Amino acid sequence: MATRGDGAREYGRDSPGPVSINKDLVAATSTPLVLAILAEGDSYGYAILKRVRELSGGELEWTDGMLYPVLHRLERSGFVDSRWEKTESGRRRKYYRVTKDGREQLADERRQWRAVDETLRRVWSALTESAGGDGSPVPLPQRS
Amino acid sequence: MATRGDGAREYGRDSPGPVSINKDLVAATSTPLVLAILAEGDSYGYAILKRVRELSGGELEWTDGMLYPVLHRLERSGFVDSRWEKTESGRRRKYYRVTKDGREQLADERRQWRAVDETLRRVWSALTESAGGDGSPVPLPQRS
DNA sequence: TGGCAATACATAGCAGTACTATGTATAATA
DNA sequence: TATTATACATAGTACTGCTATGTATTGCCA
Numbered sequence: 001m002a003t004r005g006d007g008a009r010e011y012g013r014d015s016p017g018p019v020s021i022n023k024d025l026v027a028a029t030s031t032p033l034v035l036a037i038l039a040e041g042d043s044y045g046y047a048i049l050k051r052v053r054e055l056s057g058g059e060l061e062w063t064d065g066m067l068y069p070v071l072h073r074l075e076r077s078g079f080v081d082s083r084w085e086k087t088e089s090g091r092r093r094k095y096y097r098v099t100k101d102g103r104e105q106l107a108d109e110r111r112q113w114r115a116v117d118e119t120l121r122r123v124w125s126a127l128t129e130s131a132g133g134d135g136s137p138v139p140l141p142q143r144s
Numbered sequence: 145m146a147t148r149g150d151g152a153r154e155y156g157r158d159s160p161g162p163v164s165i166n167k168d169l170v171a172a173t174s175t176p177l178v179l180a181i182l183a184e185g186d187s188y189g190y191a192i193l194k195r196v197r198e199l200s201g202g203e204l205e206w207t208d209g210m211l212y213p214v215l216h217r218l219e220r221s222g223f224v225d226s227r228w229e230k231t232e233s234g235r236r237r238k239y240y241r242v243t244k245d246g247r248e249q250l251a252d253e254r255r256q257w258r259a260v261d262e263t264l265r266r267v268w269s270a271l272t273e274s275a276g277g278d279g280s281p282v283p284l285p286q287r288s
Numbered sequence: 289t290g291g292c293a294a295t296a297c298a299t300a301g302c303a304g305t306a307c308t309a310t311g312t313a314t315a316a317t318a
Numbered sequence: 319t320a321t322t323a324t325a326c327a328t329a330g331t332a333c334t335g336c337t338a339t340g341t342a343t344t345g346c347c348a
Contacts, residue, residue, distance in 0.1 A: 167335075167336085170335090171334090171335070174335095207336080207337085209336065209337065209338075209339090210335070210336055210337090213334090213335075213336080214335095233343090233344065233345090234343075234344080235342095235343060235344065236342095236343090
C-alpha cells in the first residue's frame with residue numbers, strides 16, 4: 001500500500017507552515033539526503049521515509065513510491081548495495097548500505113550544495129535588508 | 145550564438161574546484177536565483193548570465209540556451225514582465241522586471257530552500273565529525 | 289576589409305525521468 | 319474481521335530541461 005493520497009494531510013497539519021517543496025527541489029535533495037541517512041547506518045525504505053520526516057520536522061513528506069526508485073537508481077549507480085533481512089516477527093526488509101563510491105558521491109553532492117547555497121545567500125543577503133529577514137511581500141524598494 | 149561548447153572551460157579553470165553542478169540542482173536553483181537577481185533591479189538575459197557567474201565566483205556556468213526558457217516561463221507565470229529597449233549603440237535588449245507575484249514567489253522559494261537546507265545540515269552535521277569538515281572519502285566510522 | 293569575439297535573443301525537438309497510481313503481502317490491533 | 323501500519327515494487331506517462339542551432343549587430347584587431 002502506498003502512503004499519501006490521504007495520509008499526508010494528517011502529518012502535515014501541525015507543522016509551522018505547509019511549505020510544500022517543489023518538484024525540482026525534491027529531486028535535487030533526494031540523492032544527498034538518502035546517502036546521508038544511510039551514512040548514519042544501514043537502513044531500509046520505510047525507516048528512511050520516517051527519518052526524512054523526522055529530520056525535516058515534518059516539512060518534507062516523501063512517498064514510498066518516490067523513494068524506492070531513488071534507492072534502485074542509487075544501487076544501479078553503485079552508491080549503495082542491498083541485502084534482504086527478516087525480522088523476528090517474520091517481516092522481510094531490504095537493507096541498504098552506502099558503498100565507498102557512495103560516500104564519495106555524498107561528499108561531492110555536499111560540495112555542489114554548498115556552492116549553490118553560497119550563491120543564493122550572497123544574492124539574498126542584499127535583499128534581506130529591505131525584507132523582514134525571511135520573505136514576506138517586500139515593500140518595493142526599487143527607485144527605477 | 146550560444147555560449148558553451150568551448151567557452152565554459154576557460155572560465156571554470158581557475159575556480160577552487162570545477163564543481164560542475166548536477167542537472168537537478170541547477171533546475172532547483174534557476175527560479176529563485178533569477179528572481180533574486182531581478183529583485184536587485186531590472187535586467188536582461190546576457191547580464192543575468194554574467195551576474196550568475198559573478199555571484200557564484202565562476203562555479204555556476206549557465207548557458208543562454210537554458211536561461212531564456214526560464215525567463216519565458218517566469219513571464220508566462222506572471223512572476224516577471226518584460227519590455228524592449230535600445231542601447232545608444234543600437235543594440236536591442238529585452239529587460240525583465242519582477243512583479244509583485246514574483247516577489248511573493250521568491251519569498252516562497254526562499255522558505256522552501258531554507259526548509260530543505262536545514263534538513264540537510266541536520267543530517268550532515270552528524271557526519272561531519274568523522275569527515276574533515278567538507279567531504280573527502282571519510283574513513284569508514286561504522287561499527288556494524 | 290575581412291574575420292573573430294562579444295553581445296543579444298530565440299526555439300525545435302527529443303531524450304530523459306520523476307511521480308502517481310496501483311499492485312502484492314504480512315503483522316498488529318481494535 | 320476490518321483497519322492501520324509495515325514493507326516493497328513498477329508500469330506508464332506526463333512533463334520538461336537542455337543541446338544544438340539559428341539569426342543579427344557591434345566592436346576590435348590585423
